[in-house]
Amino acid sequence: MMLVNMQDSPVFNYISSLSPIEQIKSIRNDRSFNSVNFTSPSSLFASPKIGYLRESRFSLSSNQSPDILKPELPLHGKENKISKGNSEAVQLFDDCTGKLDCVTPGSSAREVISKLLDETLELAIELPITVKYDGGTPVRNKVSRDVKEKSREPETDRASLSFVQCNEDNPGAADYFENKTNLRKICRIEQSEEVAGCDWVSLVSDAVLNSNLSVVENNSEDQDEKTVDTGAISFISTVLQLPQDNTKDLVNMVTGSRSCSCKQSEMTEPLTQPEEIENLKDTDRTPDILSSTLLDKLIVSDSREKMDNEEEKCGQSSCKHNILRRCLDFEMVGARKKKVACESNCTSSNLSQADCKDASIKKHFVPSKSKSSSSSMVAGAGLHLNALAAASKDGKLVKCKTTASGSKVISMRICESPCLSLTSCPNLLNKSEERDPVPCGTEVYVVENAMQPSVSVGSEEFNHSSPKRKRYKPEHNVESMACKRCNCKRSKCLKLYCECFAAGLYCIEPCSCLDCFNKPIHEDKVLETRRQIELRNPLAFAPKVIRSTDSTVELGDEANKTPASARHKKGCNCKRSSCLKKYCECFQGGVGCSISCRCEGCKNSFGRKDVPNFAVFSPLGAEEGEYDGEESETCAKSESDANIHDNTEGG
DNA sequence: GAGTTTGAAACT
């Protein structure tokens, strides 16, 4: 519901406005060849993903009692001692900000932020959400107070103190503040930015945490915030790319004992490179990040304000409650990360396995040079990738998937994990993919991609444990597919004919292609070609099949298994295959044909064109497809049942 | 594995 209207929300608009990339424009292509896809289709996917995220999170929050999550709450001795826990993250941010203002004037991140500040600020200010933000003064005071409290703690203390001094005693700092006083008062945007400069990772975690918190608290009343929340996630995804080394200290300082951040860091560490920050500067995504961050910040501030109020009113008990909720949400977010991390750990084993099996594959993600491109992962997940996603529901498949795209493995696993919701992932994927900034480090890409794609894929494809996909399984032996590569003879693997190219992957050994140009050594050419193709067709690298989030259901619900109402983005044009063979993109993607299809004699078992919204396999039988599939339904049903069974077992 | 079919992509 909220999801559906998300695009109409001011937040969404804001985000869109912030994005340097015009949706569905060729620009985004530049990003990463690999990440490609999600960008362009961003218009198509962004909202759904976000929505899904929100929804899932929302549902989760509402459905699950804090108690359940309680055990997993990241309690950290000292930090938790502070009853103000909820606001703590904010405070930490503030601290960080203060530090930046006074202590670290030269940090690269900060510079970046400063640069972008002007642009973003204006936009951010205009946001309706900003209105929510309090005067800021109280916050600051509180921050100071909290900071002081924290000052008892070793490292943080000094920083905090310095911050306090700067803030209250230091004229220079005051001036700095004054310059942007209005902005600050409005929404502490500056903080966001500065914070970002301080530590992207921590910021993200905190932002997410807080945003989540706010979401939880404001669940019923403020859905926009949720939307914003997605930004945080996306931001996180972006952040994941940031180098930890540079920020480690800050992270420690800022996040203190926050396991979440740590987890996140851990998760991201392997991915990060020192140069990435620099890249970040160069890339357009920074604004995006900022936007996200800002939004998050706003929320954070809001939530903090609320918390402060509550604190004053109710004292610690209420705070405790808040903390709990925050943790809950945090837990979720963090959990995702954690799990991701864990998954990556264990999964790292996964990756490792996959890697071991096909280590080279990782290196074959095509990096993007372009700064402007927005998301791209979608593109990365080309048709065959989609097919893979659709096909795979098994862990086995997952492994294979990893091989194929390097990223899918993770996603799959995540999806499988009942606890972990992919919800957040969609955005993550979306943004991160968009952001794939790194021009070279293919390995880095690989990692990122590995994570993001997985997410995206998972969100779109896997979340819906649709029988359809299962059904595909037999046909798409993921493993075989994963290992299967292109066989291009004339296209030089620089056209969409080439599956590798279309999927944003470099060709690798398994490929049987001739005169292949789709290799890292020809990166320039690859990117250029890709750009051209996207110019011609912005959606060229977008997933052939998209699933509307409408069908997505609450997380952790049976509904979760609702088959995605998927539709071919463009529509097939089958004449002879009756849309019953993989020639048909719809069929291959495991989705029914839609009105947009020009197929003749459509018999798509996933849904026939002449029977709009028909979802043969829909277990629920409703959603988008409520039409009775009749024969197809019958046969499909049996399979779907079997598939569901499998899923259940696998889950 | 070779040959055919198919429909998307690319081209005109």
Place this chain on the structure above:
DNA sequence: CAGTTTCAAACTC
């Protein structure tokens, strides 16, 4: 934009 050609995957034998 429509028609044609090219292409490589999917499929068949």
